[in-house]
Amino acid sequence: MKPWKKMLMGLGLGVLVGILIGPKAQYVKPFGTVFLTLLNMLIVPLVFSSMCVGITSISDIRKLGRVGFKTLLLFVVTTMIAIVFGLFAAHFIKPGAGMGLSYSRELALDNTPALSKMFLDLVPTNPIGSLATGNILQVIIFAIFLGLGINFAGEKGKPLARFMESLSEVMFAMTRLVMKLAPFGIFFIMIWVTGTFGVAILFPLLKLIFAIYLASIIHLVVVFGGILIFLAKVRVGPFFKGMGDAIAMAISTTSSSATLPTTLHCVEQNLGVSKNIANFILPLGCTINMNGTAIFQAIAALFIAQCYGIDLTIVNMITIVATATLSAVGCAGIPGAGIVTLSIVLSTIGLPLEGIAIVAGIDRIRDIIGTVLNVLGDGVVAVYVAKSEKEFDETCYNHTVNVSYQEGAMPTESKS
């Protein structure tokens, strides 16, 4: 059976067992947690080595600049469009209308220092400390500089480049080992999630969930579909088929970081994106490109305003677009991180922070579609950039055979 089928089976069975055993599900939580911990164990060295190799393998500095520019531009533009879809969905569906909550203005904070701190915190003072504490954004910045340093050092940098390549290959081999456990890990995680949160928690907030899912699906069809069809000029079907494992992982872990090893595998082996492009875009994307989180934050901000009967102006809306973009960038790829950085959006436009407590009830449910979108967004950008840089194996994408790339490292595994 294909891995994604096993994972989906684990997911479905987990939901069933969770509904059956209810709160007793907490006893199986450690089995799911140990799987997540195994994945987390891989993330720092995997991101560090693959990001660095992503830079060193593109030795042509102009090409690196081009790839970096295209990637960042697409990340920012798609995030902003996601927010606009979110704002429209919340405006028309009005999920928070009629809740009639009251609040005191004093609670609204000015969070400007938090934004500038977020920016300053990007650069590590001590990269070893960033690796040790798992500060992924700082690890990425350091890996980018290290990769550039290796390139500029020429011959003398080669041994270190080979070491990083070897480290990244070993991390992938470890990932394949850990992923053998995925169907079981997913099974236990889903038992715990369904048993603990239950299905009943949903009802009061159904409209909010509906708005989030609707905006996400529109974004998926219009933006992701549009990029694939009109920019990358490829068929849409193989993309979703190829990303099947990553989608199953995103649904069950609600963490784009935990999904990263699977995303890398899917994008390289199934979608035919070259290793250097995938290694460059995906670790970066799983940290800063969060379309799903951005949609949630825009809708949540409007929902909270509606709950408290606060009318937002056009200026407020524009501020939401700017702050939600930044807070999605600063949001870690871990479960529930989006609700933490939501406070940046709320406090910048002066909305009551207690609103977060209302939204928190549905966090897991919104995080499922959010993480799927976050992961797929990275895949879409990788496919487009790879195609435009001629680092794309279309035969592999269309699921026929795996053929070699003309340049760079090539996937060797044949597909089952």
Ligand code: ASP
């Ligand atoms: N769980 C999301 C992710 O890992 C982040 C979030 O929105 O909370 O991509």
